[in-house]
Amino acid sequence: MRIESLSRRDVGTWNCHDGTNPLLKTCSIEGYAVRQSPTPAPPSPDSDCINIPKTFHLQTLCKGFQEDPNVNITIRVANNSYSFTSDQYKENDEVELDDAPTGGELECSVTGPAAQCYTPSKPNKTKICPGPPVPTMAIVIIALLILIIIICLLVDCIFCRPGGRGAGYVSHQSSREPAE
Incomplete structure (x- = not known):
């Protein structure tokens, strides 16, 4: 006997006669766990x-x-x-x-x-979320860049300005010559 396909409703014990042999054949079909x-x-x-x-x-x-x-x-x-x-x-x-x-x-x-x-x-x-998440590494890099910029500005303010006048200070000397 060849069984080509089974479903859950086929689970159980089956009795078969082939018509020529008086012996009863049994076959047990077991179900799978769902x-x-x-x-x-x-x-x-x-x-x-x-x-x-x-x-x-x-x-x-x-x-x-x-x-x-x-x-x-x-x-x-x-x-x-x-x-x-x-x-x-x-x-x-x-x-x-x-x-x-x-x-x-x-x-x-x-x-x-x-x-x-x-x-x-x-x-x-x-x-699924509509946009890709911002990678953590990108956030760290951006934060470090901002920190470097702030440090550079502070260093410029403290050390690079002559006489505390600021980096944009231009010395103006009088171009007037004494009258003769």
């Missing part, structure tokens, strides 16, 4: 959206995926779908997108032969 589909990373506590960098790890965007070799994980980022194997998820492979998404939604789901063993999680979407 798993929860992966969920997208939640927004940060002080925001209602998530920032997705250009380069990320699968496990940082989709949580709770049970490693199953018969299932691929699909990440939908701002209407672009990316499919990954369970091995890539398990190894926490790094993924690089062409551009960091700015807006849209992040959604995680499973596809493949065992996908019917997963139930969709609710809610399964997270809003």
Whole structure:
């Protein structure tokens, strides 16, 4: 006997007769444990959206995926779908997108032969923030540049002005000659 496809309703014990042999054949079909589909990373506590960098790890965007070799994980980022194997998820492979998404939604789901063993999680979407976050390093560099400018101005005020008159002081000497 060959069973080409099964569903959850087929779980149980089946009795079969082939018509020529009076012996009753039994076959037991066991069900798979139903798993929860992966969920997208939640927004940060002080925001209602998530920032997705250009380069990320699968496990940082989709949580709770049970490693199953018969299932691929699909990440939908701002209407672009990316499919990954369970091995890539398990190894926490790094993924690089062409551009960091700015807006849209992040959604995680499973596809493949065992996908019917997963139930969709609710809610399964997270809003993507509309603009890229300002990198922390850029803020530090800007702050240092401002500090350097302030220090240069202070040094100019204290050390470079003759007689405390300021850098813009021009000595005016009288060009009048005594009358004869």
